[in-house]
Amino acid sequence: MSKLLEEQQLQQTGCIESDCMVEVGELLNVEQIVGGSILKIGNLYVIGAKVFD
Numbered sequence: 001m002s003k004l005l006e007e008q009q010l011q012q013t014g015c016i017e018s019d020c021m022v023e024v025g026e027l028l029n030v031e032q033i034v035g036g037s038i039l040k041i042g043n044l045y046v047i048g049a050k051v052f053d
Contacts, residue, residue, distance in 0.1 A: 003028065006027065006028075018052060021033055021035045022052055022053075025052060034049055034050070035049070035052060036050060
């Protein structure tokens with residue numbers, strides 16, 4: 001439960017840089033983490049994702 005709460009707090013920081021995502025992955029003790037964005041332009045959704053190791 002504490003790990004989940006930590007993750008929620010990190011999501012609120014606006015961490016979007018590669019270095020930050022790698023640090024988050026290390027804190028969560030995972031080998032890879034996916035970061036990305038979802039944009040809505042009119043009726044079109046654009047999804048961008050990147051895997052960080």
